[in-house]
Amino acid sequence: MKFYSASISDIVLIEPTEYRDHRGFFIETFQAEKFADQGLPSNFIQDNYTGSKKGTLRGLHYQIRQPQGKLIRVVVGEVYDVAVDIRRKSPTFGQWVGIHLSTEDKKQIWIPPGFAHGFYVLSEWAEVSYKVTDFYAPEWERTILWNDPEIGIQWPLLDHQEPIMSDKDLNGKLLQDAQLFD
16 A cells, blocks of 8 residues: 655545456555554544445535544546645645546545545446544534635536535535634
8 A cells, every 4th residue: 555645735645556367456445554654543433335426526524523534435436536624723724635536546535534525426427435533423514615716626527517416515605604623
């Protein structure tokens, strides 16, 4: 496994070592010692799995209490994965990182607590699996508007069409109006 810092150093891109032969391939997607050696958590308490059709945008989600760190990978298809720093005292507050994740490259991304997260589906269908460091708490979940001009995420929208979204995500708050981390 190789670990790389993204443009926001708290975000880590993880490239697993792939072992391939005539039968197929094998990769290790998580190993507690290797994560600990990189200063990353190994105490994941819940695994989540979601499937979405092309053009779907999920996010930007976070929990104001019980914040979740997320280890994200794509099992089927391709997505554009985004993390936004929403820690007011951070030197990278309001900045975002966007990374293409796919079945083909098998890369993963570590997003620590204190970030809003979302992804946009680029393939016909995508399945995303992610480990989290705290339980889902719907009463503490918040959503930042996906196209907040203050953040300025450059989503790679297909055919420049509006994304397919839930009502909750369409009604997200602007960063300036959102409940954030100090």
